[in-house]
Amino acid sequence: MTEPIITLRNVTKRYDSHTILKNINLTLESGKFYTLLGPSGCGKTTILRAIAGFMQVSEGDVLFAGKRINEVPANKRNVNTVFQDYALFPHMTVAENVAFGLTLKKVAKDEIAQRVAQALKLVQLADYGDRAISELSGGQQQRIAIARAIVMAPKVLLLDEPLSALDAKLRRQMQYELRDLQQRLGITFLFVTHDQEEALAMSDEIFVMNQGEILQSGSPVDIYDEPINHFVANFIGESNILPAKMIADFQVAFGGHQFECADAGIPDNEPVEVVIRPEDLTLTTLDQAKLTVTIDTQLFRGDYYEIAATDNLGNAWLIHSVNPAEDGETIGITFRPQDLHVMRFGEKEAEFDARLETYEELEDDDVDET
Amino acid sequence: MTKRRTWTYFLPYGLWLALFVIAPVALIVYQSFFDLGHHFTFSNYSTYFQSATYLKMTANSVWYAFLITLFTGLISYPTAYFIHQLKHRQFWLLLVILPTWINILLKAYAFIGIFSQAGLANQFLTFIGIGPQQILFTNASFIFVATYIQIPFMILPIYNALDDLNPAFVNASRDLGASNWQTFRHVIFPLTLPGVKAGVQAVFIPSLSLFMLTRLIGGNKVITLGTAIEEHFLTTMNWGMGSTIGVVLIIAMIIVMLLTGDQKSKGGTPR
Numbered sequence: 001m002t003e004p005i006i007t008l009r010n011v012t013k014r015y016d017s018h019t020i021l022k023n024i025n026l027t028l029e030s031g032k033f034y035t036l037l038g039p040s041g042c043g044k045t046t047i048l049r050a051i052a053g054f055m056q057v058s059e060g061d062v063l064f065a066g067k068r069i070n071e072v073p074a075n076k077r078n079v080n081t082v083f084q085d086y087a088l089f090p091h092m093t094v095a096e097n098v099a100f101g102l103t104l105k106k107v108a109k110d111e112i113a114q115r116v117a118q119a120l121k122l123v124q125l126a127d128y129g130d131r132a133i134s135e136l137s138g139g140q141q142q143r144i145a146i147a148r149a150i151v152m153a154p155k156v157l158l159l160d161e162p163l164s165a166l167d168a169k170l171r172r173q174m175q176y177e178l179r180d181l182q183q184r185l186g187i188t189f190l191f192v193t194h195d196q197e198e199a200l201a202m203s204d205e206i207f208v209m210n211q212g213e214i215l216q217s218g219s220p221v222d223i224y225d226e227p228i229n230h231f232v233a234n235f236i237g238e239s240n241i242l243p244a245k246m247i248a249d250f251q252v253a254f255g256g257h258q259f260e261c262a263d264a265g266i267p268d269n270e271p272v273e274v275v276i277r278p279e280d281l282t283l284t285t286l287d288q289a290k291l292t293v294t295i296d297t298q299l300f301r302g303d304y305y306e307i308a309a310t311d312n313l314g315n316a317w318l319i320h321s322v323n324p325a326e327d328g329e330t331i332g333i334t335f336r337p338q339d340l341h342v343m344r345f346g347e348k349e350a351e352f353d354a355r356l357e358t359y360e361e362l363e364d365d366d367v368d369e370t
Numbered sequence: 371m372t373k374r375r376t377w378t379y380f381l382p383y384g385l386w387l388a389l390f391v392i393a394p395v396a397l398i399v400y401q402s403f404f405d406l407g408h409h410f411t412f413s414n415y416s417t418y419f420q421s422a423t424y425l426k427m428t429a430n431s432v433w434y435a436f437l438i439t440l441f442t443g444l445i446s447y448p449t450a451y452f453i454h455q456l457k458h459r460q461f462w463l464l465l466v467i468l469p470t471w472i473n474i475l476l477k478a479y480a481f482i483g484i485f486s487q488a489g490l491a492n493q494f495l496t497f498i499g500i501g502p503q504q505i506l507f508t509n510a511s512f513i514f515v516a517t518y519i520q521i522p523f524m525i526l527p528i529y530n531a532l533d534d535l536n537p538a539f540v541n542a543s544r545d546l547g548a549s550n551w552q553t554f555r556h557v558i559f560p561l562t563l564p565g566v567k568a569g570v571q572a573v574f575i576p577s578l579s580l581f582m583l584t585r586l587i588g589g590n591k592v593i594t595l596g597t598a599i600e601e602h603f604l605t606t607m608n609w610g611m612g613s614t615i616g617v618v619l620i621i622a623m624i625i626v627m628l629l630t631g632d633q634k635s636k637g638g639t640p641r
Contacts, residue, residue, distance in 0.1 A: 054541050091560045100543070
């Protein structure tokens with residue numbers, strides 16, 4: 001484990017009576033790609049501003065490489081920001097924009113020229129130095145904004161929804177480029193977005209936020225496969241969430257049936273929720289069905305069909321299937337035990353992790369015995 | 371069809387423009403080519419450009435307009451910047467605008483009262499032991515009052531420019547390591563320069579033709595082009611000469627407009 005470069009300890013932010021951040025704790029290790037993911041107004045940009053130094057936190061500590069930097073002004077912090085609307089200075093050329101920070105630092109002229117050229121090359125706009133900002137397309141401005149930040153060689157790069165203004169195709173391309181850039185430079189990236197697809201594609205670790213709290217943190221795969229609660233499950237990817245009841249360890253009941261599942265450590269008969277991802281559901285014949293549903297509508301999505309169906313208890317189901325179904329057809333669906341994920345109401349991340357650990361050990365023991 | 375309809379919307383103002391802007395300017399240009407005997411001539415222009423009095427008057431007008439604009443700017447930019455940081459900025463802005471609702475003549479007379487021998491200013495000077503001074507009818511008092519009157523017209527465009535400035539630029543500058551002063555010098559001021567230019571236009575051009583204040587406050591010691599025009603039209607009845615000065619004034623205004631206009635410069639300015 002590398003040493004943490006940024007730590008937020010019990011950070012709270014209030015505006016008048018309004019609490020924007022509630023007791024945030026997070027640790028960023030150097031050289032990784034982190035994402036703050038959440039709906040607008042959840043406080044993710046506020047965290048970024050607290051780290052950048054544009055805003056003072058009400059309580060708690062902001063630490064940079066172990067040192068408290070709450071009182072250090074933004075211009076003295078070794079972090080740089082890529083702004084949502086890029087904030088490129090319109091009265092300067094591309095090269096002047098990129099050179100801005102170095103000029104202030106009184107770096108030698110030829111070194112500035114060399115580093116600016118290098119940064120522009122890195123974002124693949126080597127010949128654009130003399131252009132005016134207004135002559136650039138959105139995607140090019142985006143890259144210049146990145147070049148202007150990385151030319152400062154920061155320890156941490158903060159990116160505030162930098163891709164939100166780009167069209168879908170360019171956004172995908174920039175996702176690759178950003179990820180590639182981060183890995184080549186080895187700088188810690190803290191990326192803020194409300195787009196779960198972006199977060200899943202690029203991050204080493206995601207912090208899912210809502211209403212000023214971090215609900216869950218973990219690798220994209222962990223968060224996708226084992227969301228902690230209804231909000232996370234719903235926000236990340238598409239999902240079928242059903243009310244259920246825990247019968248015993250590895251046994252859960254919903255939709256009028258009892259199923260084997262992969263979750264344990266929950267008291268028997270506790271009401272819970274079950275998540276099943278649409279792509280984990282398979283259409284099958286009625287005799288092999290775990291559940292029977294009636295097809296309502298389907299949409300062709302190119303690489304799959306998105307099928308909306310209803311079971312006999314009135315629960316709505318979303319199914320991704322390679323093969324089409326007939327509207328109005330009654331059809332069976334099936335899934336594997338590990339495709340079910342059980343969520344307890346009101347469980348906190350620490351409790352969730354602790355519970356996962358107990359029974360994952362149990363599973364390992366089972367393996368040893370056999 | 372639609373084109374014709376939009377044209378009719380413009381008609382009322384178009385008439386106004388034609389009758390009260392274009393026609394008078396055309397008349398002034400026309401008049402400037404006639405002498406006192408109503409004969410067509412260029413002599414007005416040759417008189418103007420050969421007369422030391424007129425040229426000095428022109429230089430005077432430009433110099434005083436420059437001074438008024440300079441002092442207005444020096445006071446207005448910090449004020450606009452300060453007001454923009456305040457919590458109740460709309461209220462403070464209202465206080466700035468308030469004096470413009472009062473007629474300029476009333477303000478001039480008020481200053482005559484304040485600056486006169488027994489006025490408030492001299493009472494204060496007596497009180498602190500300096501004794502009464504001649505304040506009214508000095509160049510300094512003329513510049514002071516003119517500056518006072520022009521300040522709102524400079525503060526407003528600068529304030530608006532500051533308001534339009536995307537705060538992300540300021541954050542970006544800080545983020546890249548600029549101190550407050552560096553941010554102001556390299557980012558805020560250059561980006562609000564259009565507001566300053568608009569303010570200069572709004573102050574410099576009217577200041578060129580000030581004539582009421584030169585008489586009431588300046589005691590006619592400062593003769594500006596505005597005063598000269600008034601004299602020619604109302605006292606000497608030499609409309610041709612008055613019009614010529616008017617034309618010169620209009621050209622001067624156009625030059626100022628061009629100088630302070632929004633040239634679309636290509637990117638940054640070399641330093």
